[in-house]
Amino acid sequence: MADPLRKIPLEIEVTEIEVTPLPPALPGTPPATDEAKARSLERGSDDLSNRARSVGATLGSTVSKISDSARSGLNTVADRSKEARAKAADVAARTRDRAEDLVLEAGRRAQDVREEAFVRVQKLRRQSREFAQERPLESIVVIAGAAFVFGLAMRIWRNTRD
8 A cells, every 4th residue: 555645734933023222321331433333233134133143044055845745745646656557457458358258168168068959959859850750759758748748737737836
């Protein structure tokens, strides 16, 4: 029988990326300048882009794995389908050949039985003619006896039906 297909997990979890705001200036520290703010924003955006690339690469590899698994499963199903089709065609051809052989054999046997019956009928006719020519009186007695037995059987059968 066919092996069951493997279940492929199709759930992909994408976690949200949290962007943490920059901490406010601590008391006693000088206020941040525009350059410092720009550098920290730049650093944060680099960090975000690195995270985005990482998530994109992970997502891409997951999609690739799913795609490869799906192709593999479809190829397996197609191969098994071809094998099953070939086996069914082979069984059908063997069955058809066997049926043709049986029909031919039955025809030969029926012809043999017909020929044998014809030969026996011809032999019985010849023997009955010879018997009637050699012993005519006995032939008449045999025919009369057979008619009497047949008539008696018919009478009994009719009485049992009523």
